[in-house]
Amino acid sequence: MRHVPRRRFGQNFLVDRSVIARIVEAIDPKPDDTLVEIGPGLGALTGPLLERVRVLHVVELDRDLAARLRATYPSERLVVHEGDALNFDFATLGAPLRVAGNLPYNVSTPLLFHVATYTGRCSDLHFMLQREVVERMIAGPSTRAYGRLSVMLQYRFRMERLLNVPPSAFRPAPKVASAVVKLVPLASAGRPLARDESLFAQAVTRAFAHRRKTLRNALGGLVTEAEFVRADVDPDLRAENLSVVQFVALSNCLDRGTGSAWGTEGARRSEGL
Structure with a gap:
């Protein structure tokens, strides 16, 4: 049939x-x-x-x-x-x-x-x-x-x-x-790992939700000037200019708790991708 x-x-x-x-x-x-x-x-x-x-x-x-x-x-x-x-x-x-x-x-x-x-x-x-x-x-x-x-x-x-x-x-x-x-x-050994994957996901999502803004403006309220300095990330760049390694470094300079970037709710959210 x-x-x-x-x-x-x-x-x-x-x-x-x-x-x-x-x-x-x-x-x-x-x-x-x-x-x-x-x-x-x-x-x-x-x-x-x-x-x-x-x-x-x-x-x-x-x-x-x-x-x-x-x-x-x-x-x-x-x-x-x-x-x-x-x-x-x-x-x-x-x-x-x-x-x-x-x-x-x-x-x-x-x-x-x-x-x-x-x-x-x-x-x-x-x-x-x-x-x-x-x-x-x-x-x-x-x-x-x-x-x-x-x-x-x-x-x-x-x-x-x-x-x-x-x-x-x-x-x-x-x-x-x-x-x-x-x-x-990718194997965990030999690559940068996010200490808090929920923060990593939050930073990436926020940054690309306002991709034409500088990171300083896009991540305002989430990342401080001091944290940009510790991560060695220029806050005047845009999200599209940062490598995966730099996003990991930035999230690892934040201290907001722990979690996973890959939960069920996160898997269903496709906006801004």
């Missing part, structure tokens, strides 16, 4: 076989990998992935598609988790975990933040996303695309764009171009 794509779920199904093959080769699944696919849809990636792994987990929100997948593949090979990936507990799948998927573009940023809460359990992640989002993820300081999303993800991951994908590779064709990105969690 033909499935009619549902706009409310942001459904654009990958159909280009050459693109599918390139994504599977990039993931390079091994038989014993613990691999989960987010948003399998009609199974364009699911089938080829199952040719490589013994067991594949998928998280699918659309109940009709979930039922279709259950009817197509044996339950001992394909484990279907029906529900919203934004609420899914990836820790239940074990570790090390590999994650892949063609993320719905209308919720891609909240999904990225949610999956980032499981960084310590993941070995790598491969996602199809809107090309503009990928460009923001990998952007460097003092560029137009550099923003909160860049800083928060680069704090956790090493990222690489693997390939660009045209709208014609999907049915229905989206109005935007796409790209595949690989994310590899």
